[in-house]
Amino acid sequence: MKSAWACCLSLTLALAGCAGMKPVAPTTPATATPRSAAAKDLTRLPAPKGRITAAVYNLRDQTGQYKPSPDSSFSTAVTQGGTAFLIRALGESGWFSPVEREGLQNLLTERRIVRSIESPSDKGAPAVNLPPLTAASVLIEGGIVGYEADVRTGGAGIAYLGVSASTQYRTDQVTVMLRAVDVRTGAVLVSASTTKTVLSYQLQSGIFKFVSFKKLLEAETGFTRNEPIQLCVNEAIEAAVIQLIGRGLEARIWAAGSDGAVNDPVFKPYLTETSVDLSLAGSPQQELIPDLQAAGDAAGP
Secondary structure (H helix, E strand, C coil), rough: CCHHHHHHHHHHHHHHHHHHHCCCCCCCCCCCCCCCHHHHHHHHCCEECCEEEEEECCEEECCCCCCCCCCCCCCCCCCCHHHHHHHHHHHCCCCEEECCCCCCHHHHHHHHHHHHHHCCEEEEEEEECCCCCCCEEEEEEEEEEEEEEEEEEEEEEEEEECEEEEEEEEEEEEEEEEEEECCCCCCEEEEEEEEEEEEEEEEEEEEEEECCCCEEEEEEEEEEECHHHHHHHHHHHHHHHHHHHHHHHHCCCCECCCCCCHCCHHHHHCCCCCCCCCCHHHCCCHHHHHHHHHHHHHCCC
């Protein structure tokens, strides 16, 4: 009996040690946002024939999901900052030159202020000549279209002689869809859809045992780990940008700087086995390559 009791106690202490119960300091320094695997793949994409000027007005939350009560009142389940994530992903890919559209009204206001400050008071002096705004070749539309909670749940536990240990996990799922639209015709050139799993798990262990008459030993330890939902949305957006570029290469919407770029291994995890429907781009596919990417080169990186 004593050996069994010693074994159970050792198990509890081991689980407690694995839990890593080091408390978080009251203040911690700010750090760089962790980079996902998709973000690293963005920087390894093959070089394009020329950058494409792209406009993003808004990447909306279309899930209609709110956090469960009583966590918060009327707080959405996913981040509302999808537009910022998408603009950064487009720029880091090296294929697109994003132009400001979400804060377009603020930009126009500042340009009016510049004109009012620098306008000459003398009628004969030359007027201020601000360069025109850069027009986009493609419009990137889409949204966060799905957030499903408790897609999969499970766990396991064991208890023996008052010593117990258990673990539980839960997976949620977020889905992002993007599409590239030709601003000249309104035709949808190519679309992409990615899904990211959000993992949460919990580990608990404890002991509840009378060590002697009227002497009770009770101890508990455990921890919970949740993937930050905003980082999951960001990774899904980055993966969707890679998929959008890869499908555009397959459909000959745009071109890379070297032949065979569509077969680059970096695209493989993000492209399905089904070939892209070339009809998405409309009939003049070959004409889109020089037009779209020449405009991007003129705008500069």
